[in-house]
Amino acid sequence: EIVLTQSPDFQSVTPKEKVTITCRASQSIGSSLHWYQQKPDQSPKLLIKYASQSFSGVPSRFSGSGSGTDFTLTINSLEAEDAATYYCHQSSSLQETFGQGTKVEIK
Amino acid sequence: QVQLQESGPGLVKPSQTLSLTCTVSGGSISSGGYYWSWIRQHPGKGLEWIGYIYYSGSTYYNPSLKSRVTISVDTSKNQFSLKLSSVTAADTAVYYCAGRGYGKSFDYWGQGTLVTVSS
Numbered sequence: 247e248i249v250l251t252q253s254p255d256f257q258s259v260t261p262k263e264k265v266t267i268t269c270r271a272s273q274s275i276g277s278s279l280h281w282y283q284q285k286p287d288q289s290p291k292l293l294i295k296y297a298s299q300s301f302s303g304v305p306s307r308f309s310g311s312g313s314g315t316d317f318t319l320t321i322n323s324l325e326a327e328d329a330a331t332y333y334c335h336q337s338s339s340l341q342e343t344f345g346q347g348t349k350v351e352i353k
Numbered sequence: 354q355v356q357l358q359e360s361g362p363g364l365v366k367p368s369q370t371l372s373l374t375c376t377v378s379g380g381s382i383s384s385g386g387y388y389w390s391w392i393r394q395h396p397g398k399g400l401e402w403i404g405y406i407y408y409s410g411s412t413y414y415n416p417s418l419k420s421r422v423t424i425s426v427d428t429s430k431n432q433f434s435l436k437l438s439s440v441t442a443a444d445t446a447v448y449y450c451a452g453r454g455y456g457k458s459f460d461y462w463g464q465g466t467l468v469t470v471s472s
Contacts, residue, residue: 280458289449289465290400295458333400337457341416344400 248272250334250345258351265321267348269334274314278338281310281319284347285330293332294319326352355379355387357450357463365444365470371437375450375463376430383408383428387460388453391424391435393446394465401446405453406433440470 249272259265269279277297282290292301294310297317307322321328329352334345361373375389382389390405404414406424414422423436437444447467451459 278457282459289462290459291462292458292460295454295456295460299456301458301460335400335402335459340413342402344402346399 247341248275248336248339248343250336250343252332252334252345252348254348255346256349256351258353259324260353261326262323265324265328265350267319267332267350269312269317269319269345271315271317271336271338275336275338277313278336279310279312279317280335280337281308282333282335283328283330284333290333321350324350324352328352355452355461357452357461359448359450359463359466361466361468363467363469365440365468366472367441367470368439371435371440371444371448371468371470373435373448373450373466373468374432375434376432377452378431381428382426382431382433386455388413389424389426389433390451390453390459392449392451392459392462394449395443395446403435403437403448442470444468445470 251270279297281294284290293308298310309320311318331347331349356378358376365371388405391403406412421438426433447465449465450463452461454460
């Protein structure tokens with residue numbers, strides 16, 4: 247099983263600040279890494295697929311980068327509505343897995 | 354845009370079989386383009402992929418659940434279903450259905466349904 251480890255687990259950020267969340271895979275997964283946003287009491291929503299491709303309708307302040315084992319989700323100029331838990335997900339192996347999540351709180 | 358909606362009992366007794374259905378709207382299951390998926394989230398925890406099915410009936414399951422999981426599709430009703438047998442309290446979770454695109458990301462999600470395993 248490929249383990250995805252996100253850091254940090256929790257981040258408290260002021261509006262307009264830049265947020266960086268990392269996801270490290272236990273083995274190389276190429277670009278088969280996707281990012282989701284889950285707000286309280288809602289289902290997850292796709293933000294970024296294949297490491298860096300923005301999904302339709304996602305604000306341009308969200309971007310992704312990386313390949314192999316190290317990946318980054320960046321939120322430029324955080325807005326209050328971005329308070330959520332963010333998950334990475336790998337589809338490289340037959341047993342797909344998710345990271346443990348990073349909770350972003352607005353100060 | 355594809356929309357998904359889960360339905361099924363919210364309470365299941367231990368050792369019984371959990372059964373959920375996902376109804377797809379805004380597109381035909383049999384048009385291709387998506388693998389129809391189930392994912393669960395234990396209370397206050399992260400996400401766990403359960404498995405998915407193509408409209409043709411091909412299935413792929415999480416090895417850790419494979420012995421207890423069956424996913425099926427009914428193209429005439431534009432629905433797909435999950436059965437999880439021999440449930441225990443550890444299967445208590447919010448269950449989501451989702452559409453997995455050819456890009457292998459879960460593009461669209463249902464709102465989720467909480468299933469509690471308790472006597």
